[in-house]
Amino acid sequence: MVYSMADSPSAEPPAEVILSVAIQRRLPHFLLNATFHTSTGRIVLFGPSGAGKSVTLQAIAGLFPLDHARIIQGGTVWHDSEAGIFLPPQRRRVGYVPQNYALFPHLNVVQNIAFGQRKQGREAKKQIAELLCSMQLEGLEQLWPRYLSGGQQQRVALARALATEPHLLLLDEPWSALEAPVRTILREEIRRFHKQFQVPLVLVTHDALDVQALAETVVVMYQGRVLQIGSPEEIFRTPRTRQVADLVQMEVCWAGHICALEQVSARERRVTIEVADLVLYALVPSERKVSLRQPVEIGLRVDEISFTGESTSAESAKRAGTSVAGCIIRDQWQGTLHMVTVRLASQTQAELVISVPRWLHRDLHIAVGLSVVLCIPDEAVHVFEPDDTKEVS
Amino acid sequence: MSRNPQRTAERIVSPHRERWDLLFWLLSLCLLCYLLGPILSFLGFLPWTQVPAALSDPNAIGALETSMTSASISTCCIGLFGIPLAYVLARFPFPGKGLISLIIYLPLAFPPVVSGILLLLLYGPYSLIGGPLTTLGWEIDDSLAGIVIAQIFISAPFLIVAARTAFESIDLTLEQVGMTLGQSRWGVFWRISLPLAWRGILAGLILAWVRALGEFGATVVMAYHPYTLPVYVYVQLSGLGVPSTLPLALLSLGVSVIVIGLVLLIERRGQQRPFHVLFSRPSTSARKQ
Numbered sequence: 001m002v003y004s005m006a007d008s009p010s011a012e013p014p015a016e017v018i019l020s021v022a023i024q025r026r027l028p029h030f031l032l033n034a035t036f037h038t039s040t041g042r043i044v045l046f047g048p049s050g051a052g053k054s055v056t057l058q059a060i061a062g063l064f065p066l067d068h069a070r071i072i073q074g075g076t077v078w079h080d081s082e083a084g085i086f087l088p089p090q091r092r093r094v095g096y097v098p099q100n101y102a103l104f105p106h107l108n109v110v111q112n113i114a115f116g117q118r119k120q121g122r123e124a125k126k127q128i129a130e131l132l133c134s135m136q137l138e139g140l141e142q143l144w145p146r147y148l149s150g151g152q153q154q155r156v157a158l159a160r161a162l163a164t165e166p167h168l169l170l171l172d173e174p175w176s177a178l179e180a181p182v183r184t185i186l187r188e189e190i191r192r193f194h195k196q197f198q199v200p201l202v203l204v205t206h207d208a209l210d211v212q213a214l215a216e217t218v219v220v221m222y223q224g225r226v227l228q229i230g231s232p233e234e235i236f237r238t239p240r241t242r243q244v245a246d247l248v249q250m251e252v253c254w255a256g257h258i259c260a261l262e263q264v265s266a267r268e269r270r271v272t273i274e275v276a277d278l279v280l281y282a283l284v285p286s287e288r289k290v291s292l293r294q295p296v297e298i299g300l301r302v303d304e305i306s307f308t309g310e311s312t313s314a315e316s317a318k319r320a321g322t323s324v325a326g327c328i329i330r331d332q333w334q335g336t337l338h339m340v341t342v343r344l345a346s347q348t349q350a351e352l353v354i355s356v357p358r359w360l361h362r363d364l365h366i367a368v369g370l371s372v373v374l375c376i377p378d379e380a381v382h383v384f385e386p387d388d389t390k391e392v393s
Numbered sequence: 394m395s396r397n398p399q400r401t402a403e404r405i406v407s408p409h410r411e412r413w414d415l416l417f418w419l420l421s422l423c424l425l426c427y428l429l430g431p432i433l434s435f436l437g438f439l440p441w442t443q444v445p446a447a448l449s450d451p452n453a454i455g456a457l458e459t460s461m462t463s464a465s466i467s468t469c470c471i472g473l474f475g476i477p478l479a480y481v482l483a484r485f486p487f488p489g490k491g492l493i494s495l496i497i498y499l500p501l502a503f504p505p506v507v508s509g510i511l512l513l514l515l516y517g518p519y520s521l522i523g524g525p526l527t528t529l530g531w532e533i534d535d536s537l538a539g540i541v542i543a544q545i546f547i548s549a550p551f552l553i554v555a556a557r558t559a560f561e562s563i564d565l566t567l568e569q570v571g572m573t574l575g576q577s578r579w580g581v582f583w584r585i586s587l588p589l590a591w592r593g594i595l596a597g598l599i600l601a602w603v604r605a606l607g608e609f610g611a612t613v614v615m616a617y618h619p620y621t622l623p624v625y626v627y628v629q630l631s632g633l634g635v636p637s638t639l640p641l642a643l644l645s646l647g648v649s650v651i652v653i654g655l656v657l658l659i660e661r662r663g664q665q666r667p668f669h670v671l672f673s674r675p676s677t678s679a680r681k682q
Contacts, residue, residue: 063569089572096573102566106588115584116574164574 017072018200019043019168023059024068032056032066032224040216041200046208046235047221047247053204054099056221057170060202061096062089073168074200095161095169095199099176101153103145109156110141116164131159134196150178151186162197169194169201187213208248211235220244237301240385245299250382252300252352256280258292271383273298276347280322282381290383297384302354304380307342307372309364321377326352328370340366342374432646439639447640456625457644463537463621464605467544471552471601476594479556480582484568501550505610508546512615516542539616544605551604552597559593560586596656603652607645 022035032052045053058064060071062078071079078087103112110128119127132138135155145153154174161169174190175183191214194201203214211218211232218235220228227247228240239245242253256275264270268283271290275298282298284290307326329351330341337355344350352374356366364372447453482494500508516523516533523533533539563586571581587594609623620628626641 058569061569061573063572089569090575090577092573093575094573096570098566098570100564100566102564102570104567104571104585104589115571116576118575160574 018074019060019202020070020072021056021060022068022070023056023066025055025059025064025066030224032059034219034221034224034226036219036226036229038217038219038229041198042194042214042216043200043202043219044211044215044217044232045202045204045219045221046206046211046215047227048206050223051206051221052224053206053221054172057096057172057202057204060168061094061170062087062092063096076167093164093167095158095164095166097154097157097161097169097171097174099172099174101145101157103148103153103156103160105145108142108144109137109148112145112156113159113163115160118163118165127163131163134193135159150175151182154178154186155189158193162193162199166199169199171201171203173204173206183207183209190214208236220247222247238382239299242297242299242384245382245384250299250301252302252350253297253384254300254348254350255295255297257295258290261290261292270378273381273383278322278324278344278346278348280376280381281378282383283378284383288383288385299382299384300352300376301380301382302352305352305354305374305376307354307364307374309370309372321375321380324374324376326372326374328366328368328372331366331368338366342372344374435639435642435646439643440636444640444643447637448644452620453622453625453641453644456620456622459537459540459619460606460622463540463544464602464608466537467541467548467605468552468598468602470541470545471549472594472598475549475552475601476556476587479553479594480560480586482553483557483560484586497553498550500546505547505608506614509543509611509614512543512546512611516615533615535616535618537616537619540612540619540621543611543615544608547608547611548601548604552594552601555597555600556590556594559590559597562593563589592659596659599652599656599659603649606648606652 017037017039018041020037023032025032030052032055034052034056045056047053055064059066059069060073060078066079066081069079069081071077073092076087077083077085078092079085104115107115110132113128113131114124117124117127132141135158137152137155137159140148140152140156145156148156158169171190175186178186187210190201190203203210205211215232218228218230218232219226220235222243228235228244230238235244236248236250239248239250245253254275256273256278258271259274259279260272262270262272263286264283267286269286269290271282271284273280273282273296280298290296325345326342327345328340329343330339332339332341334355337357338361340354340356340361342352342354344352356364364370478497482490482497503511513534514520516539518524518527518532518534526533531538533542567585567589568581571585572578576584607623608621609627612621613624613627617624622641622645626638626645629638629641
C-alpha cells in the first residue's frame with residue numbers, strides 16, 4: 001500500500017496509484033486544498049459536513065471548477081491545469097451516484113439503467129438483465145423511480161452507473177436518507193458489488209461505521225483540507241492529530257509533557273508522560289522526534305483500558321502500565337454493552353466511558369458508587385503529533 | 394375526565410375558525426362575481442339567432458384565420474428561439490444576466506400601443522430595416538409579417554418566463570449525472586432538461602399563443618391590414634356599434650375557454666411526467682408492489 005501526503009499539488013504521486021488527486025479552489029468563504037494519492041480500490045473520504053468531501057467528489061467527476069488541479073486515475077490524466085489538460089466529465093467514465101441518487105424521473109427503471117450504456121443491441125440487453133439480477137431489481141423494470149423505496153432507488157442509480165462500465169465509481173453519502181438497519185445491508189451490498197465488478201470506488205461519508213465497513217484507504221478531510229490518509233485501523237488507532245482524534249471519536253484527550261524516554265526496540269521508544277499527577281506510558285515510533293520536557297497531547301484508547309474491583313488491585317499491577325483509582329459515577333445499559341463512566345481519583349477528575357460486556361458487569365458487581373482500579377496499559381495511550389497544519393485564519 | 398378539557402377547547406376553537414373562513418369566502422366571492430358578471434350578462438344580451446349568420450360572414454372568418462395563422466407562426470418562432478434563450482438564462486452563468494432579464498420582461502410592462510410604435514420605428518416603411526425591405530417589394534407593415542412581428546414582441550415573455558422557471562426547477566444533479574453518463578450538453582438538454590421541462594414549456598407556449606391571438610394594441614399600429622380578429626372587432630365596433638360585435642365576442646370567448654382549460658389541465662397533471670404520457674391516464678401497473 002502506498003500512502004503519501006504531498007505538500008503541494010505539483011508533488012509526484014507514487015508509481016502504481018489508482019487515484020491521485022491534488023485540487024485547489026478558493027471560494028469566498030471556503031478554501032479547498034486537498035491532495036491525496038491512493039493505490040487501493042476502496043477509498044473513503046471521511047469528515048464532518050462542510051469538510052469539502054462532496055465537492056472533492058464532484059471535482060474528480062469534472063463537475064466542479066477548480067483553480068489548480070492535477071487528477072490522475074489509473075495512468076490517465078483527467079485534469080492537469082499546468083499542462084492545460086482537462087478531460088470533460090463525459091469522457092472520464094466515472095459512475096457518479098449523488099446523494100439523492102438523481103434518478104431521471106421521466107424514465108423508468110430500465111430506461112434509467114440504459115441511459116449511459118456503452119454496449120449496443122443484444123449485448124446491451126444482456127448486460128441490463130445481468131445488472132437487474134445482481135441488483136435484485138427484477139420485476140421493477142417498468143416502474144417510475146418515484147415508486148421505488150430508498151434502497152431500490154440506490155440500486156438503480158448504482159446499476160445505471162455500472163452500465164457505463166466506469167473506471168471509477170463515485171458515491172456521495174449513499175445512504176444518508178436511509179435508516180440504520182438498511183444501511184448495514186447496503187454496506188454489505190456495496191462490498192459485494194465492488195468485488196463483483198472490480199471497479200475502484202470513492203465513497204463520501206461522515207459515518208464512522210461506513211469507514212470501518214468499507215474503507216481500504218481513508219482520507220480524513222476537514223475544512224477543505226486532508227488531515228490524514230491511511231487504513232481505517234491507522235486512522236482510528238493512531239489519529240495523527242487532535243483534530244483527527246475528534247473526528248474518529250477518540251474522546252479522552254489530555255495535555256501533558258514527556259518526562260522520560262527509553263529505547264525498547266529498534267522501531268519503538270517508550271515515553272513516560274506526566275499528566276498532572278498521573279504518570280502514563282506510551283510507545284512511539286523511533287523516527288518521531290520527541291524530547292524531554294516536550295509538551296504533548298495524548299489520546300486514550302478506551303477499549304484498551306481494563307478495570308477491576310479495588311480488592312484485586314495487586315493482580316492488575318502485574319500488567320505493564322499505570323493503575324489509577326476511580327469511582328463509577330454512571331452505569332448505562334445499551335443493548336449488548338454497559339457503558340460505565342468512571343471518574344478518576346486524580347487531580348484531573350477526568351471521566352472515562354468504558355464499555356463492559358454483560359458477564360464482566362455481573363462478575364464485578366458494577367454499580368454506581370463502586371470504587372475500582374483502572375489499568376491503563378502502554379497500548380491505551382496514543383501520543384499525537386504536534387498540530388502543524390493549524391492555520392491562522 | 395381528562396378528555397373533557399380538550400373537547401371544550403375544540404368547541405371554542407372551531408366556530409372561530411369557521412367565522413374566519415366565512416370572511417375569506419365573502420371577499421373571494423365579491424371578486425368572483427365581478428369577474429363572472431360581464432360574461433353572464435354578455436351571454437344574456439347575445440342575439441343568439443343572429444350568431445350563425447354573423448359567424449359565416451367571410452370577413453369574420455378571414456379575420457379569425459389571419460389571427461390563428463399569425464398567432465401560430467409567432468408561437469413557432471417564440472418556441473424555436475425562446476426555449477434555448479430560457480435554457481441559457483436558467484443554466485449558463487454570464488455577466489449582465491440581470492440586465493438581459495430586464496429587457497426580456499420589458500414588453501410585459503409596456504402599453505402594447507407603445508410597443509407597436511417602437512416596432513414601427515424599426516420595421517416601418519421608412520425605417521432602418523423596413524425601408525430596404527420595402528424597396529425590395531417586401532412590405533412589413535400592413536402584412537402578415539407585421540402582425541407576426543408585433544405578436545412575437547408582445548407574447549414572447551410569456552414563454553420565456555414559463556420555460557425559464559421550468560428549467561430552473563430541474564435538479565442540477567440530474568444534468569450533472571447525465572454528463573457523467575456520457576451525454577454532451579446538447580444531449581443532456583434533449584434527453585433530460587427538455588423532457589422534464591415540457592409541462593412548463595407547453596403551458597408557456599399556449600399562453601403565448603393565446604396572448605398573440607388577442608393582441609390588439611401593437612398589431613393595430615404595426616399592421617392595420619389584414620384584419621386580425623381583435624382589429625376586426627374594433628373596426629366593427631367603431632363602424633356599426635356594440636350589437637354587431639357580440640357574435641365575434643362569442644368566438645373569442647370560446648377560443649379562450651378552450652385554451653385556458655388546456656393550460657390548467659397541463660398544470661394539474663402529475664409532476665415530472667414525460668410529454669408522451671401527459672395526456673394519458675396514470676397507468677395502474679406503475680404502482681408500488
